[in-house]
Amino acid sequence: MQYSTPILTVHGLTKHYGGVRALSDAGFELAQGEHAAIVGDNGAGKSTFVRLITGAEMPSCGEITLDGGPVSFRSPLDAREQGIETVYQTLALAEDLDVPANIFLGRELTYNNWGPFSVLKSRAMREQSVDMLQTTGVKIQDMSESLRGMSGGQRQCVAIARAAGFAKKLIILDEPTAALGVQETARVETIIKGLKERGVPLIIISHNLRQVFDLVDRIWVFRQGRIIGSRLTKETNPEEIVAFITGAKEMSSVSEATTC
Numbered sequence: 001m002q003y004s005t006p007i008l009t010v011h012g013l014t015k016h017y018g019g020v021r022a023l024s025d026a027g028f029e030l031a032q033g034e035h036a037a038i039v040g041d042n043g044a045g046k047s048t049f050v051r052l053i054t055g056a057e058m059p060s061c062g063e064i065t066l067d068g069g070p071v072s073f074r075s076p077l078d079a080r081e082q083g084i085e086t087v088y089q090t091l092a093l094a095e096d097l098d099v100p101a102n103i104f105l106g107r108e109l110t111y112n113n114w115g116p117f118s119v120l121k122s123r124a125m126r127e128q129s130v131d132m133l134q135t136t137g138v139k140i141q142d143m144s145e146s147l148r149g150m151s152g153g154q155r156q157c158v159a160i161a162r163a164a165g166f167a168k169k170l171i172i173l174d175e176p177t178a179a180l181g182v183q184e185t186a187r188v189e190t191i192i193k194g195l196k197e198r199g200v201p202l203i204i205i206s207h208n209l210r211q212v213f214d215l216v217d218r219i220w221v222f223r224q225g226r227i228i229g230s231r232l233t234k235e236t237n238p239e240e241i242v243a244f245i246t247g248a249k250e251m252s253s254v255s256e257a258t259t260c
């Protein structure tokens with residue numbers, strides 16, 4: 001495994017918002033089949049990193065390689081078409097559409113492929129949506145109701161079911177269980193373990209260190225807009241990770257040169 005091409009490699013990734021440096025010179029790597037966590041305090045740059053590698057925002061500079069080739073996604077849909085599924089911290093769902101329409105947003109099943117003349121396979125999408133949602137254990141009474149009337153946790157489950165169902169190369173979850181109850185959290189953790197068994201690489205952002213230590217192979221620490229390094233989960237402990245997050249302890253990793 002350690003000799004295979006990483007699924008994702010990031011070099012010198014940087015994002016400025018005017019004078020604010022949300023992320024500087026980020027270097028990151030994810031092996032095939034690896035599950036990694038990103039941890040760090042509020043405002044450390046975690047969500048920025050996710051938005052940059054999935055085309056939700058353009059980097060100021062830096063390089064991203066997916067499965068051995070350079071990529072520069074123009075939009076999250078572009079990234080999805082190339083096998084990256086993302087659940088953003090601020091959910092990218094359409095409030096006015098129902099659950100099946102949200103799950104198949106941008107990749108609707110049709111009877112033919114003649115653009116505006118295509119006919120939607122509504123029943124097939126509905127049935128597949130029910131199956132996908134069952135894995136999260138979330139109960140949604142009426143699948144034809146728009147998302148507007150659903151709770152934050154229910155919406156989160158729709159987004160996670162969609163991502164887990166379609167992920168081919170990589171799945172990224174930005175604080176997927178922050179809004180969930182105990183049972184839904186356990187279900188989501190089971191889904192993540194299932195993705196590990198299927199060999200789907202995963203990045204999870206979480207403030208829950210119990211969850212992180214339970215789920216992933218490697219932990220990456222972000223601090224004040226920088227990736228300060230990573231540790232294999234089996235070679236560290238929660239106390240050490242907290243010390244890295246707060247800056248009480250430094251990692252002996254080489255920081256990348258400033259590129260912009």
Ligand SMILES: Nc1ncnc2c1ncn2[C@@H]1O[C@H](COP(=O)(O)OP(=O)(O)OP(=O)(O)O)[C@@H](O)[C@H]1O
Pocket residue numbers: 017020021022023040041042043044045046047048049089
């Ligand atoms: N659109 C924006 N315009 C200006 N500054 C931004 C923007 N988005 C993020 N930032 C700033 O970039 C920094 C990193 O934000 P980011 O959302 O990546 O943090 P985070 O690590 O995901 O935090 P949290 O744990 O709270 O979700 C913060 O200082 C934030 O204020």
Ligand SMILES: [Mg+2]
Pocket residue numbers: 046047048089174
């Ligand atoms: Mg965030």
